[in-house]
Amino acid sequence: MHNEAQNLTVFFDRLCHVLEPMGLSWELVCINDGSTDDTLNQLLALRARDTRVVILDLSRNFGKEAALTAGLLEARGDAAIPMDADLQDPPELLPAMVDQWRAGYDMVLATRSSRQTDSWLKRHTAHWFYTLINRLSEVPIPENAGDFRLMNRAILEALRQFPERRRFMKGLFAWVGFKVTSVSYERPERLAGVSKFNFWRLWNFALEGITSFSHVPLRMASYLGFAVSSLTFLYALKVILDTLIYGNSVKGYPSLMVAILFFAGVQLMALGIIGEYLGRLYEESKQRPLYFIRAYYGPSLPAHAQNSFDT
Template sequence: MNALNTRQPLATHGLLSLVIPCHNEESVIESTHDRLLQVLTKIGMRFEIIYIDDGSRDDTLARLEHIAAHDDRAHVIALARNFGQQSAMSAGLAHSHGDAVVIIDADLQDPPEVIEEMVRLWRSGIDVAYGRRRSRDGETRFKLITASLFHRLFARLVPHPIPIDTGDFKLIDRAVVDAVCALPEKRRYLRSLVSWTGFRHEPVWYDRQARTAGVTKYNVRRLLMLAADALLISSDAPVRLTWVASLTLGVIGLIAAGKACLFPVDSVSISLAALVAVVGLLGSMQTAAVAIVGEYVVRTYREAQGRPAWVVRRAMNGSRRQGSTGDARAA
């Protein structure tokens, strides 16, 4: 039986889960819930909305508790501290029960109305319907250029196919969710992991909107850290590129040394200067290589420690899988 025939009965009787990581979103979270209800009611499936409070320091958690108290379809997972967006999303996936799961941010920059098209694709047999940004309103030219460059560079360096111009906004079939949750690593980059699992992917094009309330949680420093984290988690390319660069500089150094020995004296000073420059660059490259390898070693050590990716302080309003620690495989 193909996926289309299997999912036809789920069109109305299946369960759709929404996973929404939240961090300091008090100014928008109630509007987000109201808008989600409008969209989900039109889709016609049973649904649950799982909010993960990732250690918010404002009134986000209190407002989520208020929402859950008045809507038994809303579930709130309060993490013990800020574990980061990737861990918050992983916690939401581990606590979800739906036949399909949608991940969407709480800030309404990704329009919830797109979910309807994602569900349509899922019903037709697609396993992952991911949002692909046609435009990004309200963002600086610097952010647009750097994001575009990162997505394209990341797609070339990762050993498995990964779509560009995407974020975490996507619908994932239960089989994909279970496959991701079964993976043993604690430090995750979900955009890469979902693509790594394979299955059938299809884009849903949309225009990303500007923030109507609140502020972005990602400054330049955090964006750089996220980019480095994503690359180190998903690929061994940094080590390979360092090796290639070191080899290239070594060859240039040999050429400069040979020229200094074989050509007349008047060119020796130029060749020696080039040789000194290459030696300096090679030394810097070696230091960078040691740092990169050290980073991989530290990450291996942290994985070996076996600490959970998140810790749940409390779960409210009927989250039936209530665990205190973040092992997605056990949830």
């Protein structure tokens, strides 16, 4: 949760209304990801009402992937379901997800049947992203399935074994495998507030996904360099033949400048691709923790307090 104070009471009431008739033992793990509004006070009020609310108050805003990791590491149950607090992940879908889990599935995806609540640009860029990453990655990532999903204990334990800091959680969920099914739903509008993901953050998120699960861009840079070099060699032969056989003089500076600028652009693009991967190696080599917990409100110490790499 990041600045979701307006949504919390309604979210909790709807969640309880769905969960109580199911007869399950449950807890609600809330990650306050550096909120600057009244989110923490609202969470503390909810915990005063119901001690099944567990709160991890992070020391600052570490981002969605780190906060999601904190919640999954803290989850103690036989299964866990990540949810956004803005009610775009409707609690009313939980019984259907639990039914599929009880039927023997390890992971139950909540798949959007349409993206009508998104803008035209977001709908199409999301489709292009999934098309591109599934062509480049060896592990297919389901389209229109976000973090809203049920995962059993085996998957949660598998996710504990990933040491990387730069995380693309949708890719990690797909990478672990296991027996997967899905249920479809219509994603509603946010109850209140605005999305924290603008176009620039979504662009960086897409780059993170591609560079996390594919090295094809590096290979493409090599292929492009080879293709350009081959074309350059053929063009050089043409210039020589024009001069020796036909007596045509070599063309002047405009063509020369075009060639220089073109090759410079290709080189910079290749360096940029290499830089993306080199930057990931640099971040991973520092071995910094994923996040810090400023305060914990729960029945005992955090479930993952012994893992030095993530607390």
